[in-house]
Amino acid sequence: MALRRHEGFPLEVERVVDSDTLIGWLTVSPDVKSRYRLRLQGIEGGEAHDPRGPTGTAALASALAESGAAPFHWLGSLLTRDQFGRLVGQVQRADGCLLNLLLLQRGSHWRRDRSGLETH
Numbered sequence: 531m532a533l534r535r536h537e538g539f540p541l542e543v544e545r546v547v548d549s550d551t552l553i554g555w556l557t558v559s560p561d562v563k564s565r566y567r568l569r570l571q572g573i574e575g576g577e578a579h580d581p582r583g584p585t586g587t588a589a590l591a592s593a594l595a596e597s598g599a600a601p602f603h604w605l606g607s608l609l610t611r612d613q614f615g616r617l618v619g620q621v622q623r624a625d626g627c628l629l630n631l632l633l634l635q636r637g638s639h640w641r642r643d644r645s646g647l648e649t650h
């Protein structure tokens with residue numbers, strides 16, 4: 531699913547933590563960048579201890595790398611955090627593609643609803 535480009539906060543990805551978590555720098559105002567742990571909303575790709583975890587982590591890293599040096603945007607609130615203190619939202623690539631949806635379409639990740647239940 532592609533949205534109008536450049537909605538949300540400009541995002542510089544520092545690194546992939548696991549299949550659904552990034553560390554990145556968000557430009558929160560024209561002269562302020564802040565570092566955040568970011569959770570991809572509504573999807574799961576396996577935890578580090580799960581046999582599916584390395585595959586999900588590699589899929590996320592690959593989907594990010596496909597954009598090259600193009601900028602990303604964070605579509606989410608700076609106020610909403612999960613139980614681990616991560617911001618929760620979506621990543622949009624420069625081409626307008628929503629990374630969360632792309633990972634679902636490729637089959638490397640599956641849906642996780644608001645209650646935390648997995649839906650395959």
